Amino acid sequence: MTPNRRTLLHAGVSVTATLASATFAGQSPGARDARPPKALLADDPESRAAAAQDFGHIIQRQPRAVCKPKSGAEVADILRWAREQGLKVAARGQGHATYGRAMAEDGIVMDLGAMAAIHRIESDCVVVDAGATWHAVLQAALAKGFAPPVLTNYLGLSVGGTLAVGGIGGSSSQHGLQTDQVLELDVVTGEGVELTCSPTAHAELFDAVRAGLAQCAIITRAMLRLMRAPERVRRYLLSYSDLASLTADQRRALDEGRFDQLQGAVVPDGTGGWRYQMEAAVFYDSGTPPDDKRLLAGLAEKRETVSDLAFGDDANAFAKLEQLLRSNGQWFNPHPWLLTYLRGSNALEVASEVIAGLNSDDLGPFGRITYYPIFTGECRTPLLRLPDERVVFPFNLIRIPASADKANADRQLARNRTVCDRIRAAGGMLYPVSALAMSPQDWADHFGPRWPLLCDAKRHHDPAGILTPGYDLF
Ligand SMILES: Cc1cc2nc3c(=O)[nH]c(=O)nc-3n(C[C@H](O)[C@H](O)[C@H](O)COP(=O)(O)OP(=O)(O)OC[C@H]3O[C@@H](n4cnc5c(N)ncnc54)[C@H](O)[C@@H]3O)c2cc1C
Structure with missing residues (x-):
């Protein structure tokens, strides 16, 4: 066994032991026992190594554990437990950030890949889990003759991942960004509270979550606008x-x-x-x-x-370049x-x-x-x-x-x-998806007059400051 592997396994075992002795604070009435959240995969070295990388391949931060929740309730359990343990948490969609923004050194990476269901499609909206890729959303919508008004040039990004930053595409002149297409969000705050927010319910949280760099809450589900798809x-x-x-x-x-x-x-x-x-x-x-x-x-x-x-093939045209870059290693x-x-x-x-x-x-x-x-x-x-x-x-x-x-x-x-x-x-x-070191002051300058909005929401919804350390925002 290489020293590296021994270290990883040792880390895994000790984390498991920590989890087994952990008790929850502020649990929902249905989750009162002292067991660790079962979605926590603490002793999986491969998952931990994968979560220490992103598309940027510039920053590496080794999390203590990776978890793969399957529901908003599990996300809430994990966040409450992490807060109690004083651990930082970063949500991870498809890992296409370029500068460690979905990483948490010695903390928890929450991989939302198992929360990817498309729940409902109507003529004007779709309800999806935040871990779904835009490719999956588009395919499901097209099957009924609809499409999201704004698509990123690459569809292998997750809904939660682009809503955390903005999501610009070729139709943004007509429709704005993907964050402008959101009708309602289900989120779990840094305190582990599940909330539904929209322009009329918890509006301040709705505004702090969209393009809010995942500082106040993790998005678990989104209701997004659809339009009739051109052929x-x-x-x-x-x-x-x-x-x-x-x-x-x-x-x-x-x-x-x-x-x-x-x-x-x-x-x-x-x-x-x-x-x-x-x-x-x-x-x-x-x-x-x-x-x-x-x-x-x-x-x-x-x-x-x-x-x-055809509209769907055109929207997915970047996949050819992705395939090429994967095959020549440049990806x-x-x-x-x-x-x-x-x-x-x-x-x-x-x-x-x-x-x-x-x-x-x-x-x-x-x-x-x-x-x-x-x-x-x-x-x-x-x-x-x-x-x-x-x-x-x-x-x-x-x-x-x-x-x-x-x-x-x-x-x-x-x-x-x-x-x-x-x-x-x-x-x-x-555009904060960039590979650029930023200090809290740089972020305050970046957000300018909107900085108080984010600071107030952070204080209110993630007072322990556990969410998304990879931006070095606070
Ligand atoms: C090849 C390529 C093409 C791209 N094209 C475009 C484009 O056309 N337009 C554009 O706007 N951007 C584009 N991007 C940038 C991309 O939108 C962002 O990097 C996006 O955040 C990546 O999504 P992801 O699912 O991979 O997220 P990740 O890299 O997994 O996470 C990115 C950030 O989002 C947070 N996050 C992830 N899921 C959630 C969630 N459920 N709730 C809250 N926060 C969450 C993470 O914590 C992290 O801070 C492109 C990136 C690549 C690599």
């Missing part, structure tokens, strides 16, 4: 020689409302330079195909239709991503400056800089911080390095800090 999606790629002409056409296309989805990127061209591209899509039903000529009139000379797919390399929002009024200037300071090789062959304008009118989630302008630009350094070189990852992390400082000085905002 098909036609996707166009328009190419530009520089950022200024890309920006001008993006703004024009946005203002004229030409497309149902409007995104874009600056991508390495393989020779040390960049390609500038607008990525746009229209939804349509069979029998009424889009008029390409009218849609693209006056926009870039160089343009092509890249795909024409498992460090991912020092930086995601931000620029002011519409200075996006071109700031993005040009940042890009001029980047080496296209730093992003890796499959990396990209996401850059496109969105209207902010439908973005209403209080804790989702955006520049206060009608149009903002998501500006994301999506780094997919070809190697696992730690020195390279450290260099990119240092650069994230410089770039983020520059963007913030220009009125931009951080």
